[in-house]
Amino acid sequence: MRHALILLGVLIAGMGLSVEAGLLGPLGEQVGHLSATLSIFMVGALLLSLALVFAPKRQLGALFKQPRWLLTGGILGPVYVIVLTLATPLVGVGMTMVGILCGQVAASVAIDHFGWLGSEQRKVDGYRIGALAMILAALWLM
Amino acid sequence: MLLPLIFILLLVGGAVLAAQSSINGRLGAKAGVIESSWLTFVIGAVLTFLLMFFFEPAQQATLFSVPKWQLTGALFGVVYMLAIVFAVPRVGTAAATVAVISGQLLMSLLIDHFGWLSNAVRPLDASRYIAMALLIGAIGLIYLSHQQRHRRMVNQPS
Structure with a gap:
């Protein structure tokens, strides 16, 4: 619940x-x-x-006691913005969003499946594949 | 040649977003939700400021001259970051990502339908209704995946 x-x-x-x-x-x-x-x-x-x-x-102090790679979240945001700014004029908004969303969903499932970046492992199962397929179908329909 | 290259770039861009959620969620679990979101925004602001300072071509309008309501986007960005940092350690990166994407797509369908934010009106048609149903279905499946996993873990504690 x-x-x-x-x-x-x-x-x-x-x-x-x-x-x-x-x-x-x-x-x-x-x-x-x-x-x-x-x-x-x-x-x-x-x-x-x-x-x-x-x-x-x-507990701001706790932030800086973490391993350095855990602090890189803020660097990745601007990377995304730059990719978006470079790609949109070349391939259009629609294509850009589809590419980004595919990368995002695939990477998130892979991160969970392999337990990358120190996350808890959550294996791919039938439900997850179904959810992926439904999102792809929705993208295609929109 | 250029097109496949751009598509790879876009996939990497999306993967970076997923990695960001995952990293921030982990940091949030260790150092606090507000602290972790704060750091993300501060580093983002510093980097984009530097980029803007050196690379942005001069424009007629500036952030100080546009109508103020156009600057309210950050409110939504902050809520999103807090929600992600809170949710990822609890439900996993994939579930959080699917929920965010479904929310985004559902809202963009609504924005199009009603022409909010001075966008052109694009009414919902049959295929868009099906798309909405699919998005809600995707969330449902991710939830079921969690329930199954939970049940397995309760039945055979390893």
């Missing part, structure tokens, strides 16, 4: 991501894609800084 609630929360967060993309596209056209992306990261960083100040307990 808890699991279903978490999935629902993530689903809603994903809906927000579409709204973000809908705002970011036109903004990027006007002020440049890097500036538009900067606005997201900068406003986000400032909001979360505020949240940290008022959080009931903070």
